[in-house]
Amino acid sequence: MSCFTPSRRWQPAFYPFKKEKFGKRLLGRTELLIKGTLFGCRMCGNCLLQETAFMCPMECPKGMRNGPCGGTTPAKNCYIDESRKCIWYCIYKRAEKMGREEMLLEVLPPLDWEKVGTETWSEVVSLVRKTGTARFIRNIFTADKVKKSETWDSVFKTIRQPGWWQGDSDYHAPGYQEPLSELERRLRNGEFVVATEVTPPISANTDKLAKDIELVKPYVTAVNFTDSSSARPRMSSISCSKVAVDHSVEAVLQIAARDTTRTGLQADITGVNELGIFNVLCISGDSTKVGPSPLGPMNILDIDSVQMLWILRRMRDEGIYLDGRTMKNPPKMFLGAATSPFAAEPSLQAIKDQKKVNAGAQFFQTNLVFDADRLDPWLEQLDKRNVLNKVFILVGVTPLKSFKMAEYLHTKVPGVSLPDNILSRMKNAGEGAPEEGILIALNLIDSIKRKKGINGIHIMSLGWESVVKRIVTDSGLLRN
Ligand code: SF4
Numbered sequence: 001m002s003c004f005t006p007s008r009r010w011q012p013a014f015y016p017f018k019k020e021k022f023g024k025r026l027l028g029r030t031e032l033l034i035k036g037t038l039f040g041c042r043m044c045g046n047c048l049l050q051e052t053a054f055m056c057p058m059e060c061p062k063g064m065r066n067g068p069c070g071g072t073t074p075a076k077n078c079y080i081d082e083s084r085k086c087i088w089y090c091i092y093k094r095a096e097k098m099g100r101e102e103m104l105l106e107v108l109p110p111l112d113w114e115k116v117g118t119e120t121w122s123e124v125v126s127l128v129r130k131t132g133t134a135r136f137i138r139n140i141f142t143a144d145k146v147k148k149s150e151t152w153d154s155v156f157k158t159i160r161q162p163g164w165w166q167g168d169s170d171y172h173a174p175g176y177q178e179p180l181s182e183l184e185r186r187l188r189n190g191e192f193v194v195a196t197e198v199t200p201p202i203s204a205n206t207d208k209l210a211k212d213i214e215l216v217k218p219y220v221t222a223v224n225f226t227d228s229s230s231a232r233p234r235m236s237s238i239s240c241s242k243v244a245v246d247h248s249v250e251a252v253l254q255i256a257a258r259d260t261t262r263t264g265l266q267a268d269i270t271g272v273n274e275l276g277i278f279n280v281l282c283i284s285g286d287s288t289k290v291g292p293s294p295l296g297p298m299n300i301l302d303i304d305s306v307q308m309l310w311i312l313r314r315m316r317d318e319g320i321y322l323d324g325r326t327m328k329n330p331p332k333m334f335l336g337a338a339t340s341p342f343a344a345e346p347s348l349q350a351i352k353d354q355k356k357v358n359a360g361a362q363f364f365q366t367n368l369v370f371d372a373d374r375l376d377p378w379l380e381q382l383d384k385r386n387v388l389n390k391v392f393i394l395v396g397v398t399p400l401k402s403f404k405m406a407e408y409l410h411t412k413v414p415g416v417s418l419p420d421n422i423l424s425r426m427k428n429a430g431e432g433a434p435e436e437g438i439l440i441a442l443n444l445i446d447s448i449k450r451k452k453g454i455n456g457i458h459i460m461s462l463g464w465e466s467v468v469k470r471i472v473t474d475s476g477l478l479r480n
Helices: 022-039 087-098 101-105 121-131 133-140 145-160 182-188 207-219 237-246 262-275 305-318 346-359 372-384 403-412 420-448 467-474
Strands: 193-197 222-225 251-256 279-283 334-339 363-368 392-397 456-459
Touching: 022 121, 087 101, 087 346, 101 346, 121 133, 121 145, 133 145, 182 193, 182 363, 193 207, 207 237, 207 467, 222 237, 237 251, 237 262, 251 262, 262 305, 279 305, 305 334, 305 346, 334 346, 346 372, 372 420, 392 420, 403 420, 420 456, 420 467, 456 467
Parallel strands: 193 222, 193 456, 222 251, 251 279, 279 334, 334 363, 363 392, 392 456
Antiparallel strands: none
């Protein structure tokens, strides 16, 4: 256990892929000994400690580098290893205590595996020399806060933000004028939109998929296709999206970081417009921990959802791949992200959400909401951060089918909780539970649509596609 990191280190330290010279190896071991003891450092070779309240985020099983994944348990433990606190929750809490919350907004790069396991101190020394050693020391002890932070950044920002990434804490408005999809057009027009989800099939036959798409078609603006949710393989989101396009239905392609590499992401995206896909939702994805046996790797993702957004936005607006190659005809995408409004305290959750918007998210689809008024503190925090005017929010609603389903969502799904009155309504409904579930969803939609900052709903029917018609019609959201 390190001195300052609050829980034990989950993974062993990284080691370099190639043998280095003796001097470098010695320096690396010394760095690991000191930084490991003090900060829980695991030698990722891309040090972020300045931005993470001096706690190493690599303790996270997924290796998340831009904030929590939304999977924290109610006790704020990690859902992959419930015996310990979510390291990102600890980082946020400490940053809040130290007054360093704004530093959490910087979009941080994925690992450069060339550097993983190697020391960074020689680079620090050479950058300090470049600034001027005496000047560096003088400035970091000055009372002038601006000078101090500029001097500090001249060394550490150069290390943490390599030329191929150039992450920052700023908002980057989309670099195009005309809406790219019907979903974007309607949202920009101020319409209260309805999107839904159609469950991808578990076989290679698409008849049922096509039937479900036709079933919801008259009632929604766009249809999401999940990317093997709960880490259970199903037909890919990209194939389902193509089927939707063939049925003249607008698709929202979901991409989970869990199964995505930087190479695969960029390759897939370069081809999606050709398939008629223009809405893309970037998510971290459920860990294989919640999936079926035998479990796949539960560790280090290549890229997280914030990094996916950053890469895709730059592909679209700057026409560049991550490796710096430029393209003549960049892909066009209306970019979205998932958010879980109740995964952390509203003030902390708003930081992660602002970061996603800064990175490139233009719309949010939220986790399931069962208490509309609980959205208010979160919306207030987003408003305080001036985020509400930069992103469209679609709130996740599901019609409950049974008390068992209500209990499952309440106790097993991170970031979802049901108020007592809904649980008891479902319990007392008996045979009439599906009807009660629909009435609860309609009540919720009624409250949600009155809220400032909410632009639509996302009906997660969880395989009950036939209910979409009733919900949209009875809630008065049917378009003429
Ligand atoms: S996997 Fe998610 S819940 Fe677990 S430590 Fe990482 S960010 Fe926190």
